[in-house]
Amino acid sequence: xxxxxxYVGVCASVGSLLLCYWFLxxxxxxxxxxxxxxxxxxxxxxxxxxxLGLIASFTNRSRLMSGAFVWSLPYGLYLxxxxxxxxxxxFGLMLACYLIAAIQMRKxx
Numbered sequence: 001x002x003x004x005x006x007y008v009g010v011c012a013s014v015g016s017l018l019l020c021y022w023f024l025x026x027x028x029x030x031x032x033x034x035x036x037x038x039x040x041x042x043x044x045x046x047x048x049x050x051x052l053g054l055i056a057s058f059t060n061r062s063r064l065m066s067g068a069f070v071w072s073l074p075y076g077l078y079l080x081x082x083x084x085x086x087x088x089x090x091f092g093l094m095l096a097c098y099l100i101a102a103i104q105m106r107k108x109x
Contacts, residue, residue: 006105009057009065012097016050016072019090023079029086045075046091053098062105069098 020042024034034042049072056064073095080092 004060004108006057006060006065006101008097008104009053009101012094012101013050013053013057013068015090015097016046016053016076016094019088019094020046020050023088029083042075046072053101056105057101060105060108062102062108065098065102065105069095069102072098 024039024042027034049068052064052071053068056062056068076091076095079088080095082088
């Protein structure tokens with residue numbers, strides 16, 4: 001069995017996970033901790049697609065990577081354009097990496 005890992009997808013997923021952690025627990029723009037509902041929303045809308053993207057990267061399934069992209073698109077775009085300039089604009093880079101990984105995977109088929 002030949003392993004074919006999408007490194008762009010892995011970088012996008014790990015980057016999203018790190019940005020979510022930073023947003024929730026080490027946020028440089030807020031002095032208070034994130035509320036429980038904020039944590040749940042980010043888990044459902046950005047962390048879960050990042051985990052799906054990791055699975056897609058290791059199994060080389062373009063449909064899963066496309067799903068991760070579409071799933072994280074609304075909240076990723078909101079965080080990207082909601083406050084310009086800020087560190088959260090990097091979510092836009094992660095979205096672009098998801099899309100690039102999905103296109104690369106589809107071309108491999």
